[in-house]
Amino acid sequence: MLSLLRFRDAGTVLGLLIIGTVFATLAPTFLTAPNLLNVLQQSSINACVALGMTLVIISGGIDLSVGPVAALSAVLGAALMVAGVPVPLAIAAMIGTGLACGAFNAALVAFGGLQPFIVTLGGLSLYRALALIFTGGQPIFGLPEGFRALTNGTLAGVPNPVILVAVLAILAHVVLNKTPLGEYFLAVGGNPEAARIAGVPVRATKFAAYMISGACASVASVVLVGRLGAAEPTMGTLWELDAIAAAAIGGASLMGGRGSILGTLIGCIILGTLRNGLTLLNVQAFYQLLATGIIIIVAMLVDRLTTGKQG
Amino acid sequence: MQHFLKGALAISALTLSLGMAQAQDLAPLNSDSEPDRMDWSELEAKFGPLPAPAAGTKVGGVSKTLTNEYWRSLGQGYQNVADKLGLTFVYQAAQNEGDQLGQLSIAEDLIAQGFAALLFSPQTDANLVPAVEKAKAAGIPVLNVNDAVIPTAEHYVGNVQKDNGVRVAQWFIDNRPDGGKVAVIEGQPGVYAAGQRTAGFTETINASGKFEVVASVPANWSREEAFNAASTILQQYPDLTGFYANNDGMALGVVEAVKAAGKAETVAVFGTDGISDAYAAIKSGDLTGTVDSFPILTGEVAMEVALRLMAGQDLPRVVATPQALITKDNIDTFSTTDQAALRAALLK
Numbered sequence: 271m272l273s274l275l276r277f278r279d280a281g282t283v284l285g286l287l288i289i290g291t292v293f294a295t296l297a298p299t300f301l302t303a304p305n306l307l308n309v310l311q312q313s314s315i316n317a318c319v320a321l322g323m324t325l326v327i328i329s330g331g332i333d334l335s336v337g338p339v340a341a342l343s344a345v346l347g348a349a350l351m352v353a354g355v356p357v358p359l360a361i362a363a364m365i366g367t368g369l370a371c372g373a374f375n376a377a378l379v380a381f382g383g384l385q386p387f388i389v390t391l392g393g394l395s396l397y398r399a400l401a402l403i404f405t406g407g408q409p410i411f412g413l414p415e416g417f418r419a420l421t422n423g424t425l426a427g428v429p430n431p432v433i434l435v436a437v438l439a440i441l442a443h444v445v446l447n448k449t450p451l452g453e454y455f456l457a458v459g460g461n462p463e464a465a466r467i468a469g470v471p472v473r474a475t476k477f478a479a480y481m482i483s484g485a486c487a488s489v490a491s492v493v494l495v496g497r498l499g500a501a502e503p504t505m506g507t508l509w510e511l512d513a514i515a516a517a518a519i520g521g522a523s524l525m526g527g528r529g530s531i532l533g534t535l536i537g538c539i540i541l542g543t544l545r546n547g548l549t550l551l552n553v554q555a556f557y558q559l560l561a562t563g564i565i566i567i568v569a570m571l572v573d574r575l576t577t578g579k580q581g
Numbered sequence: 582m583q584h585f586l587k588g589a590l591a592i593s594a595l596t597l598s599l600g601m602a603q604a605q606d607l608a609p610l611n612s613d614s615e616p617d618r619m620d621w622s623e624l625e626a627k628f629g630p631l632p633a634p635a636a637g638t639k640v641g642g643v644s645k646t647l648t649n650e651y652w653r654s655l656g657q658g659y660q661n662v663a664d665k666l667g668l669t670f671v672y673q674a675a676q677n678e679g680d681q682l683g684q685l686s687i688a689e690d691l692i693a694q695g696f697a698a699l700l701f702s703p704q705t706d707a708n709l710v711p712a713v714e715k716a717k718a719a720g721i722p723v724l725n726v727n728d729a730v731i732p733t734a735e736h737y738v739g740n741v742q743k744d745n746g747v748r749v750a751q752w753f754i755d756n757r758p759d760g761g762k763v764a765v766i767e768g769q770p771g772v773y774a775a776g777q778r779t780a781g782f783t784e785t786i787n788a789s790g791k792f793e794v795v796a797s798v799p800a801n802w803s804r805e806e807a808f809n810a811a812s813t814i815l816q817q818y819p820d821l822t823g824f825y826a827n828n829d830g831m832a833l834g835v836v837e838a839v840k841a842a843g844k845a846e847t848v849a850v851f852g853t854d855g856i857s858d859a860y861a862a863i864k865s866g867d868l869t870g871t872v873d874s875f876p877i878l879t880g881e882v883a884m885e886v887a888l889r890l891m892a893g894q895d896l897p898r899v900v901a902t903p904q905a906l907i908t909k910d911n912i913d914t915f916s917t918t919d920q921a922a923l924r925a926a927l928l929k
Binding site for chain 1 (some may be wrong): 683
């Protein structure tokens with residue numbers, strides 16, 4: 271099982287290398303350090319969301335509410351900062367918002383017995399509505415420079431958001447592969463009934479998955495609000511689809527029970543590279559969308575051929 | 582100790598005033614009311630003929646989405662000027678109007694590619710802020726072109742959104758002297774253009790004293806939502822005099838609702854933007870009028886402003902682009918594709 275996953279990751283990396291080689295040949299500015307850092311920075315927000323999404327997908331669920339959760343965290347945090355609340359407290363409140371939204375989703379799934387797709391589809395509207403009502407639809411400007419410096423700074427030339435995502439990814443990888451919680455995610459997603467009989471705390475596992483996903487969405491909102499210098503209640507539109515696409519390209523099975531943190535990260539970078547390379551080549555947006563669709567389908571076909579089973 | 586205190590006070594006063602001076606440099610932009618402004622028609626008189634760009638100059642444009650005719654037309658205007666003067670012009674857009682991060686990525690990707698100027702039409706007031714800062718650091722002039730307003734933008738080219746609603750209100754005041762009940766179909770709540778257009782209409786028509794705005798509801802730029810809203814309003818107020826919609830798509834939805842209610846003879850319907858469907862509907866008598874903001878011409882003006890900035894001309898922060906109320910009476914003058922003739926008609 272483990273070697274199979276590593277094999278799948280190698281396939282994702284190979285895909286990225288092929289795409290990278292094509293762009294490096296066609297666009298001279300593609301293979302420069304500033305541009306590659308640019309790709310990583312642009313991919314970091316999707317990567318942040320996709321990490322949480324991957325854990326939810328592995329545990330057999332789905333989280334469609336990530337974008338609105340990010341928007342709600344963003345406007346609440348920004349309002350606190352504008353009101354003079356210290357930055358660390360405001361960031362804690364943002365992440366707390368994500369955890370709370372995740373817990374709400376999980377409660378409906380684990381105790382309400384509702385389907386994750388429907389619960390988080392409801393959440394998608396609910397959290398967006400709260401963000402819009404709270405702000406009256408207006409963006410919140412005027413955030414403290416100290417906060418912006420956190421996300422716009424660099425460490426040894428690498429943008430802080432990239433480092434943040436790398437740290438989160440290592441954490442997620444360790445949790446998934448080296449802790450009982452990771453085994454629970456895989457077990458609950460693979461066969462919930464068997465997991466329950468084997469003594470896995472199914473409900474607690476679901477709470478963990480959705481709360482981590484909510485927190486990841488909030489962290490992404492911290493990064494984006496810092497970069498924009500503003501919080502908008504409309505931010506985060508279609509984030510859920512980008513995150514699901516990245517996880518799927520990286521080898522996560524939407525049926526649950528299978529997925530890889532490294533694969534998801536590479537999946538995000540593939541999506542970011544596509545957008546970057548096609549823009550450098552001056553390819554119009556409609557064709558960029560076409561390319562993204564083809565890549566996702568090709569990745570799934572390769573998946574099917576290499577693993578030899580459905581899903 | 583006293584010296585120390587005085588010194589500290591002086592330093593803090595100095596930093597405070599420095600901070601204020603800096604803040605004055607970049608007062609958050611309100612494109613409708615910014616005092617440092619001029620009309621597009623005065624450009625040539627005040628700043629002379631268009632300076633010729635150096636050979637091989639590249640200009641980049643990023644707009645909202647190409648699924649909307651307005652942004653395609655704006656790009657056409659950019660391209661017209663580029664072709665005429667032999668510039669290289671690259672036009673990119675996001676996949677849809679909700680794609681905020683995608684648009685930011687595109688804008689950032691263009692900055693490193695040696696463009697002499699960039700023309701941005703952001704999805705929201707905030708989503709392109711990092712790209713604007715990056716371009717500024719790289720010394721590339723950025724123009725904010727219609728219609729979301731970047732608060733830190735140093736240059737804005739676009740129409741006066743509020744004036745749009747004022748023109749329609751004025752038509753009602755002039756052509757329906759007895760007054761009556763009117764309704765507004767608004768764009769997306771929180772969007773600057775929608776708010777300003779609605780405010781311009783409502784303030785002007787209320788000031789006349791004869792009209793009553795009986796309903797003002799958002800339909801999120803959607804033809805279908807506008808149809809539903811207008812149907813409900815017509816049921817509630819059968820004696821309605823007219824509708825003002827914040828864009829043409831919604832106005833055409835309203836037209837269908839008015840026709841379905843059998844009130845095409847009595848209810849006037851106005852839209853905004855001047856899309857080709859709206860022109861066709863005015864010619865066929867379904868739509869009473871629209872406020873055309875001439876996207877192709879706007880694109881040409883914006884590109885000309887970019888060229889002037891590249892040549893070092895000290896233009897005001899805001900350059901207002903043309904718009905006009907189009908009805909059956911003047912539609913033949915304005916439904917031309919000849920931009921030179923259009924300019925002549927507008928300058929008359």
